[in-house]
Amino acid sequence: xxxxxxxxxxxxxxxxxxxxxxxxxxxxxxxxxxxxxxxxxxxxxxxxxxxxxxxxxxxxxxxxxxxxxxxxxxxxxxxxxxxxxxxxxxxxxxxxxxxxxxxxxxxxxxxxxxxxxxxxxxxxxxxxxxxxxxxxxxxxxxxxxxxxxxxxxxxxxxxxxxxxxxxxxxxxxxxxxxxxxxxxxxxxxxxxxxxxxxxxxxxxxxxxxxxxxxxxxxxxxxxxxxxxxxxxxxxxxxxxxxxxxxxxxxxxxxxxxxxxxxxxxxxxxxxxxxxxxxxxxxxxxxxxxxxxxxxxxxxxxxxxxxxxxxxxxx
Numbered sequence: 537x538x539x540x541x542x543x544x545x546x547x548x549x550x551x552x553x554x555x556x557x558x559x560x561x562x563x564x565x566x567x568x569x570x571x572x573x574x575x576x577x578x579x580x581x582x583x584x585x586x587x588x589x590x591x592x593x594x595x596x597x598x599x600x601x602x603x604x605x606x607x608x609x610x611x612x613x614x615x616x617x618x619x620x621x622x623x624x625x626x627x628x629x630x631x632x633x634x635x636x637x638x639x640x641x642x643x644x645x646x647x648x649x650x651x652x653x654x655x656x657x658x659x660x661x662x663x664x665x666x667x668x669x670x671x672x673x674x675x676x677x678x679x680x681x682x683x684x685x686x687x688x689x690x691x692x693x694x695x696x697x698x699x700x701x702x703x704x705x706x707x708x709x710x711x712x713x714x715x716x717x718x719x720x721x722x723x724x725x726x727x728x729x730x731x732x733x734x735x736x737x738x739x740x741x742x743x744x745x746x747x748x749x750x751x752x753x754x755x756x757x758x759x760x761x762x763x764x765x766x767x768x769x770x771x772x773x774x775x776x777x778x779x780x781x782x783x784x785x786x787x788x789x790x791x792x793x794x795x796x797x798x799x800x801x802x803x804x805x806x807x808x809x810x811x812x813x814x815x816x817x818x819x820x821x822x823x824x825x826x827x828x829x830x831x832x833x834x835x836x837x838x839x840x841x842x843x844x845x846x847x848x849x850x
Contacts, residue, residue: 559584574842589827590836594843596799596825597767601632601848605766608759609633610781610815612772613641616649616712617656618834623841625715632844634766635759636693636716636723639776640732640749643696643713643725648674650700650711668733675737677703683744691755692748693723722759724752726780757784761793770815771803772833778802778814785819796823803829803836 563583572580581587600607609624627633638646648655651673662668677699685695697717700708708714716723727749734740760768760781770777788795800820802811807828816826829836 573846574839575846578839578843578846586829589829590840591843592825593767593769593799593801593827593829594840594847596801597632597769597840597844598847600766600799601630601844603765605764606634606759606762607632607767608635608637608763608769610637610768610770610773610777611642612639612774612777613645614772615833615837616642616645618832620833620837621646621649621710621712623838624712625710627841627844628712628715628719628721630845630848632848633721635721635756636712637756637777637780638693638713638723638725639773640725640727640734643693644674644678644732644734646711646713647678647696647700650703650705650708650714651677653707653710669736671733675734676739678734679737679739679741679744682748683739683741686744686747686751689751690748691752692725692727692745693752695748696725697723722755724756724759725749726752726756726776728776753780753784756780757787760784760795761788761791763788763795763798764793765797767799767801768815768819769801769803770811771837773811774804774808775810778810782814782818798824800824800826801829802827803831803833803840805832806830 565582566580568577568580578591597607609627611624615621615624624633624636645655648671657668657671659668678696681695681699682692685692685698690698693713694717697713700711700714701717705711705714713723725748727745729735729742729745735745763785768781770781785795798820800816802815804811807830812828816828820826
């Protein structure tokens with residue numbers, strides 16, 4: 537079969553000036569100038585993709601703060617382990633962060649920071665002889681606090697904060713848990729039993745831990761009922777907190793709360809299935825907006841913090 541090549545002289549063209557384009561020079565990066573403020577630096581970045589999402593995230597947080605709406609920080613323990621506690625505390629003191637949700641490991645690392653100014657043992661070494669996770673003070677203090685708190689119908693986060701407030705811990709000024717308690721900001725802890733080192737301690741009481749974290753789930757759900765026009769920021773939790781948030785949101789909507797038009801943000805060094813689906817995408821299907829920002833916490837969260845604080849000053 538003979539095929540004749542198409543005659544391209546028949547093609548119709550149009551002017552490049554009439555075409556709609558996605559890339560324009562006014563959105564290009566500006567050359568860096570020494571001495572710039574953080575805002576000037578951020579304004580110099582190219583106006584594309586994740587820069588726009590990071591700025592929009594900061595704007596949403598600052599707007600929520602100005603309008604007295606909820607800004608919930610759901611944080612994995614990695615936030616503490618890369619040294620970001622002072623920034624979380626700063627955002628609490630500035631009344632930007634209105635509630636915090638942690639995994640069980642978060643309150644453990646945070647307590648150790650308060651006690652000795654250090655945390656995060658070398659698991660590869662200590663697992664060899666079974667000494668991994670066997671720190672006496674961590675397990676004893678937290679398990680005592682949880683048991684005492686549960687007996688008075690107190691959530692795990694509040695119980696840990698009360699314990700640190702009453703303990704002469706030399707570095708508690710760097711503790712997110714203590715500062716949340718001091719500032720009256722709700723901090724909830726969501727435990728998967730058997731995942732945390734204090735569950736191996738002789739003082740561990742599963743009934744008390746279960747009761748305390750159950751109270752915290754219900755407290756967290758109350759906070760989620762007030763999420764309309766607010767922000768949920770998940771940073772560093774790939775499974776537990778996205779699952780907890782989705783269930784809390786379902787309860788809130790089930791009993792009649794209009795928690796729909798909010799900003800959902802996930803920040804992590806890689807994007808996992810559950811945070812994307814259960815924080816960013818599914819909850820915002822009927823309203824609001826969702827952002828997934830990829831990068832290392834120790835770089836991205838300080839940038840976000842600076843942008844939020846700059847926005848509040850504007």
